[in-house]
Amino acid sequence: MEPILIGQVERKVTTDVPASDELRALLRVVWTAKSGEVVFNPAEDLKRGDIIRVTVEKVSEAPKAD
Amino acid sequence: MESITKIGEVQLEVTGEVKTSEELKVMLLWGWGAETTGKLSFNPSEDLKVGDGLKVTIEKVVIIPDPIEEEPEEVVAEAGECQEAVAAGEGAEPSPETEGVVGVIADTEPIPECECSCTCTAEEGEQATIGTEGTDKTETV
Numbered sequence: 314m315e316p317i318l319i320g321q322v323e324r325k326v327t328t329d330v331p332a333s334d335e336l337r338a339l340l341r342v343v344w345t346a347k348s349g350e351v352v353f354n355p356a357e358d359l360k361r362g363d364i365i366r367v368t369v370e371k372v373s374e375a376p377k378a379d
Numbered sequence: 380m381e382s383i384t385k386i387g388e389v390q391l392e393v394t395g396e397v398k399t400s401e402e403l404k405v406m407l408l409w410g411w412g413a414e415t416t417g418k419l420s421f422n423p424s425e426d427l428k429v430g431d432g433l434k435v436t437i438e439k440v441v442i443i444p445d446p447i448e449e450e451p452e453e454v455v456a457e458a459g460e461c462q463e464a465v466a467a468g469e470g471a472e473p474s475p476e477t478e479g480v481v482g483v484i485a486d487t488e489p490i491p492e493c494e495c496s497c498t499c500t501a502e503e504g505e506q507a508t509i510g511t512e513g514t515d516k517t518e519t520v
Binding site for chain 1: 385404410419439440
């Protein structure tokens with residue numbers, strides 16, 4: 314399926330993150346987790362004040378129950 | 380202008396339903412769980428169901444300020460106009476009315492009517508005034 318844009322948001326980084334450190338991405342609604350955590354290493358150092366853009370797209374749908 | 384660098388891309392699977400009326404928050408955690416950004420939340424454009432696959436792309440945005448626009452050509456053009464005026468003045472015959480007043484203009488420099496950025500000397504200005512419509516101006520001086 315074609316990716317569907319679910320949302321996009323930009324915010325400033327609030328802390329320095331070296332590229333050697335791992336970041337964990339997950340989704341929440343209030344305090345409830347809506348996804349598992351996925352670990353990745355940033356491609357380059359992030360510094361406090363940098364602006365990052367996060368884009369969420371739906372790339373596959375849940376299999377329909379028969 | 381923006382410069383965008385891809386920082387990372389991850390694929391997640393939705394584990395709980397999310398409705399469009401709910402505020403979905405993307406967490407980027409570091410170390411023991413410190414949040415690394417301000418609140419990354421939005422209302423999803425459509426309902427998400429358990430098992431949906433999501434791709435999350437993280438990019439760094441650098442805003443590059445536009446260079447200051449300089450207009451050197453206009454300055455050159457103005458200087459060129461002045462040069463043309465001077466050149467025109469060289470070939471022009473002084474009118475009988477201004478002929479005797481030239482010496483008065485030569486004493487006042489720079490020429491107030493000359494608005495270009497070049498450094499016209501009184502001598503050049505004098506010629507320019509004679510060559511153009513400077514008859515009235517010279518009378519007022």
